[in-house]
Amino acid sequence: MTSGFDDIPFFDEEPDAPSARPKTNREPAPERSGGSGIAARALAARNGAVARPSYLDGLNPEQLRAVETLDGPVLVLAGAGTGKTRVLTTRIAHILATGRAYPSQILAVTFTNKAAREMRERITHLAGEAVEGMPWLGTFHSIGVKFLRRHAEIVSLRSDFTILDTDDVLRLIKQLIQAEGLDDKRWPARQFALMIDGWKNKGLDPSQIPEGDSRAFANGKGRALYTAYQNRLLSLNACDFGDLLMHPIRILKTNPDILADYQGRFRYILVDEYQDTNSAQYMWLRLLAQRPGRKSPSPTPPHKGAGLGARSARLGATSDTDVVDGDEFPGDAPQPDSLPPVGRVGEGSSSHASVNICCVGDDDQAIYGWRGADVDNILRFEKDFPGAAVIRLERNYRSTAHILGASGHLIAHNEGRLGKTLFTERQDPEDEKVQVHAAWDSEEEARAIGEEIERLQRGDGADGVKHLLNNMAILVRASFQMREFEDRFVTLGLNYRVIGGPRFYERMEIRDAMAYFRLVCQPADDLAFERIINTPKRGLGDTTVRNLHDYARARNIPMLAAAADIVETEEFKPKARKALFDVVANFQRWQKLLETMAHTELAEQILEESGYTDMWKNDKSAEAPGRLENLKELIRSMDAFESMRGFLEHVSLVMDAEQNEQMDAVSIMTLHSAKGLEFDTVFLPGWEEGLFPHQRALDEGGRNGLEEERRLAYVGLTRAKKRLHIWFVSNRRIHGLWQSTIPSRFLDELPPDHVEVAEAEQSYGGYGRGNPYGQSRFDKQEPFASSYSSPGWQRAQANKTEATRSNWGNRSGVSVERVGYGEAGPTGRVIQGELVAKSKIDEPSKFAIGDRVFHIKFGNGNVAAIEGNKLTIEFDRAGQKRVLDGFVDKA
DNA sequence: TAATCGTAGGTTTTT
C-alpha cells in the first residue's frame, strides 16, 4: 500500500494516537472517545466483561460513532482527509467481529476497483481472514455481474454473456445506424452511445425515455435505435456496462421473491462515495435497502454479541458459502419480457426506515455530475431514509491549517451544500501559506513549476529538506495541459508519471488479442469476430465481411458459424475462401484445445498461429516493440487465473493493470483522477477563466456547472498535505491561437489570510512593472483585495485587467517583455538543472554511444551522447532529444 | 493495401 493512496493515516500514524498508548484490548477506552456506548463498554471492560476491540483504537469520537451506529440508516459526511475509508472498513470489521452478520450478509459497494481492492485489503488487515468470504464487496458493476450471472435467463440472457467495452459498443451502434439507412456522419455513433449511457444512468429502458430525447437523434428514430440496440445485445448474448445495473434492477422489480431474498440477505449495506451515485445505482440501492416483504424467508441471523473469540470459532465453520451460494433461489421462475414502469423506487413504503444502510460521501467532492451522478442522492438522504443518523467527520488529518482554510473558504461559495467545516489541530508556524503564482504563458508556467520541483528535490526549499518526487503532483483541469509539462520535464530530465492515460486493457494490441480469446471462448461473439477477422490482414476486406454479416443475420447465426458454412460454398472468390477457411479451421482447433491445453499456452499459440505476433514483429513503427511487450505481459497476467474464461471475465471489469511504482517521479494527472489521493506538494496550474472553471461547464451547466467546477477546485486544494502552489497564466493557446486569459474567479474566492501571492524569485523581465494599465478595477471590487498588497498580486491584477481589454494580437509591446523573460529567467535555471544531472555523472552508464534504444514516448533511436544519467538520442521519428536513461531500454 | 489528403473537433472518466 503506497502512502500516496492512503486517505487516512492508519493506526499508529494517527496524529492524536500517541504511540505510547497500550495496544491491548483490555485497556479501558481512552477518555476522549467518550460516546455513551463506549463509556459503557469501557466500564464493562474494566469489569472484565467485554474487551474493547483494538481495531477501535485511535478513532476519534465521530469516527467511532460512525463505526458503532449499526442500527438504522447512517449518512457519514466525510470531508477530505477525515478518515472516510478507515471508518468504512472499521465499521465492517466491527459488524463482523460483533457477530452481527456473516461476511456474506454484508453488501459493500464502491465505484472503482481500486477502492474495492483497498477496502478488502484493509478489512483483511483489521479482521483477519473474515473478509475472504465477503462475496458482495465490489464495484456496482462487478456486483451487478455477479447477480446477473445468476439470474440472466430472466432477462433473456445466458449466464455466460459477454460484457462489451466501449469500442465494441461503438462499432455495434455504427452498424445499427447504417442498417437504418442513416448517414453515420450526420448521426455519429459516439453521440448516440453517450445518449444511451445517459439513459442507462437514469435507469431508463427504451420505452421510458423522454419523447424529446427520442426525437433528438436520427430524425426521431432515437427510441427505435435504442430498442434495436438492446435487441442486438440480446442476440449477441452481451451486455454493456449500463446493463450491468439495468438488468438487475429490472429483475428485482419484476420478481418479488428474488427481491425479498436479497433484501433479507443483506443485513448491512455500505456505500462508498455516495455523492457519485447516479439514478440507476440509487434505484438499485433503494430496492435492496427496503425491508424484506412479509413472505421473505430471511436467513438465520447469526448470534449477536459474539466477541472476537466467538468470531474465529464461527469462521472455522464458515457457513458463509451456503448462505450465498448454496441456495439456488427456489421459486425463481423466469418472467415474461414486459418491462415494468420505472416509478420511484420504494415510494410509499415506510418500512425502509430501519434498514442498516450506511452511505459515506462528501457532497463537496461530487465532481461526476456530467456523467450522470446525482448529488441530490446525498443531499436528500435524510428524506429517503427517515430517522437517519447523520455523522460529520470534520477533523482533518491531512493538510496544514492554511490549506484547509483556503479550501474551506473556497467551497463555502457553493450553495446547497450539507455544510461541513474541516479543522485540524495541526499548528505549525513553519507551514507555508498557499501560494498563488502568475506566469506569462503556459510555457513559463511549466518552466517555473519544473524549477520549483527541482528545488524541492534538491533540498533548496524553505525547509532545506530533500523531497521525493513521489510526493509531488501536478493536477490539471484538462489533459491537454499535461503536454507542456511533459515536454518541459523531458528536457529537464525530470522523472514524471502520467496517471490516467490510455490504460493497459484499452490498448489496441491488447484488445485485438482479447478478441481472439473471446471468440475462442464464445464463438457467438460477432464483435470480436469482426475485430480480428482481417487483423492481421488476410485479404478479407469490407465486402467479404459485409457478405458474411448479411448471411449471418439472415439465418440468425453467429458470423463464425456463417463463415464455416460459406467456405463450403463457391460464394467467395478462391483467395478469400481460402483465407476464411484457414480462420475457421484455426478457431475450431483452438476451441478444442480450450478443454485440454493450459490456457496461457493456448493463448500464446493463438497469437502465434493467427499471425498476430508476426504482424507486430514485422511492423517497423516505434510502437511495435512496446506492443509485443504488452502482449507478453498480457499472457503473463493470465497465469493468475484458472481458465481463459475466468481471465476474460476479470478483464472486462477491471480495466487497469498496475504499473511500475519503482522510480521516483512527479505525478501528472487531471483533477478528476486525483480524487482520493494525497501529496505533500501539489501544483495546480491553469487557474484561468474558461479553462478553470471550464467554459463548457459554464455554458452547459450554468450555476450547477460552476459549482461542480468549484468542487473540483476544492478536490484539488485538499489533495495537498503541506505545500500548495496555484498558477495562472496571462496567455494560453486555445484551439491553436493565442488568447489572453483572465485569472480564475476561484482565485478571488481564496481567503487572504491563508494565501500569499508568491513573488517570483527570478526576474520576470518586469512585465508588470510600471503597469501601463493603472490601478486594477478589482482592487475595489474584490472583497479581499485590500490584503493582497504584494507587488506580485498587483501585477496579477494588472494582467487581469489588461487581459480583459486586449488580446495577444494587439499587444506587441508585451510580447517583447516575454522575450525578455525568455532570455533572462530560464537560462539560469536550465544550467541549474544540468548541475543536478551532473551529480550522477560518475556512475557508468549502462548505455554506450551508438546503442539502439527504445523510448516509450519517442520510439526507437540511437544513442548520440551520454552525460551521466542523461542520454542524447537521435530518434528515428522524433528527432534528437535528451532523455533520462530510466526512460529508455535497449532495443 | 498503403499513402495521402481533407476535415472536424479540441473537458473531465469508470465500469
Added chain:
DNA sequence: CCTACGATTA
C-alpha cells in the same frame, strides 16, 4: 494550430 480519423486515390 494541431491532431486524429476517414475517405479517397495510386
